[in-house]
Amino acid sequence: MPDITNLSIVLAARPEGRPKASDFRIEQSVIPQPADGELLLQVLYLSLDPYMRGRMNAAKSYAKPVELGQVMEGGTVARVVSSRHPDFEEGDIVLSHSGWQSFAVSDGAGLRKLDPSAAPITTALGILGMPGFTAYAGLLTIGRPKPGETVVVAAASGAVGSAVGQIARIKGARAVGIAGGPEKCRFVKEELGFDAMVDHRATDFPEQLRAVCPDGIDVYFENVGGHVWDAVFPLLNEFARIPVCGLIAQYNAVGHDGADRFPTFMREVLSRSLTIRGFIQREFVEQRPAFYREMADWLAFGKILYREDIVDGLANAPDAFIGLLEGRNFGKLIVRVS
Numbered sequence: 173m174p175d176i177t178n179l180s181i182v183l184a185a186r187p188e189g190r191p192k193a194s195d196f197r198i199e200q201s202v203i204p205q206p207a208d209g210e211l212l213l214q215v216l217y218l219s220l221d222p223y224m225r226g227r228m229n230a231a232k233s234y235a236k237p238v239e240l241g242q243v244m245e246g247g248t249v250a251r252v253v254s255s256r257h258p259d260f261e262e263g264d265i266v267l268s269h270s271g272w273q274s275f276a277v278s279d280g281a282g283l284r285k286l287d288p289s290a291a292p293i294t295t296a297l298g299i300l301g302m303p304g305f306t307a308y309a310g311l312l313t314i315g316r317p318k319p320g321e322t323v324v325v326a327a328a329s330g331a332v333g334s335a336v337g338q339i340a341r342i343k344g345a346r347a348v349g350i351a352g353g354p355e356k357c358r359f360v361k362e363e364l365g366f367d368a369m370v371d372h373r374a375t376d377f378p379e380q381l382r383a384v385c386p387d388g389i390d391v392y393f394e395n396v397g398g399h400v401w402d403a404v405f406p407l408l409n410e411f412a413r414i415p416v417c418g419l420i421a422q423y424n425a426v427g428h429d430g431a432d433r434f435p436t437f438m439r440e441v442l443s444r445s446l447t448i449r450g451f452i453q454r455e456f457v458e459q460r461p462a463f464y465r466e467m468a469d470w471l472a473f474g475k476i477l478y479r480e481d482i483v484d485g486l487a488n489a490p491d492a493f494i495g496l497l498e499g500r501n502f503g504k505l506i507v508r509v510s
């Protein structure tokens with residue numbers, strides 16, 4: 173491959189608020205060569221996920237930040253180009269965490285071989301990967317929806333939210349989705365089969381949400397926070413369960429608005445016996461085999477559908493990622509790298 177160089181995207185600056193193109197830098201380098209016990213990966217697809225915004229901050233969180241000048245972190249599907257590792261051979265397709273770059277050397281740790289004949293390989297980054305698993309484990313372990321209950325989820329056309337609502341329906345619950353704009357709402361209701369959809373950009377969004385939840389909300393799968401949470405909170409029933417999965421509306425926030433809502437919030441947690449439980453999907457790792465089995469069946473029987481939003485070219489990853497934090501993506505956001 174004489175003409176091909178390794179392209180990578182590194183963190184150039186830590187964003188204040190919304191990330192900008194100049195917070196990223198494209199670098200070119202010579203393709204690395206594997207040593208004994210290693211293999212060379214060519215990245216085919218890169219997953220773009222909201223958690224990456226947190227990695228751009230210096231602040232301590234549940235995972236270490238990306239350092240300035242370091243390649244941006246990310247899940248990938250890659251092809252083994254050459255191998256000096258006993259468990260992998262040229263041509264294998266693997267799920268890896270090689271980040272925003274076109275080639276990477278790996279010692280094999282954390283790689284999972286994929287079977288391209290079992291499912292499209294991009295699904296390992298979406299419905300059959302981390303986001304699908306997040307929906308499955310968070311909803312079933314913390315949300316525990318019962319038949320007839322109302323389950324509400326925002327970012328409902330996205331990777332996690334679209335799976336949450338469809339799994340809720342499989343369990344006999346009523347799925348109400350929230351999304352940004354009429355096109356996303358139409359898709360989720362008509363194609364994914366949610367019972368009702370509400371556009372969070374509508375001026376009367378809280379009233380519309382109340383109207384489609386006449387029996388209140390039993391499970392709210394929190395993906396967003398912000399004004400969506402404000403509209404959901406008054407509708408929560410006694411004993412409602414709230415898996416707190418993500419707060420994307422707040423990821424670009426600098427400081428907070430100064431209002432102290434905590435005493436009111438705690439009074440409602442007490443008086444309505446609410447269960448609010450944050451989680452990071454990896455805590456449920458022992459459920460992964462059951463997830464792969466069940467989700468593969470649901471996909472095979474058409475009980476779950478998924479949508480991917482594929483952007484071409486690694487150089488377009490920063491702009492696509494900035495768009496993800498503003499709702500520009502429509503489905504699981506993936507970059508086709510090579």
Ligand code: NAP
Binds near residue numbers: 372416418451452496
């Ligand atoms: P996604 O839904 O595919 O894409 C993000 C969506 O969030 C956007 O399309 C947009 O949808 C919505 N959004 C963005 N900014 C918003 C705002 N200011 N207000 C309201 N909605 C906004 O992303 P995903 O990968 O499925 O992730 C969904 C959530 O799950 C994120 O909060 C993520 O951090 C979280 N997550 C958590 C875990 C975990 O282990 N806890 C794992 C994976 C993901 P609309 O246009 O419809 O508003």
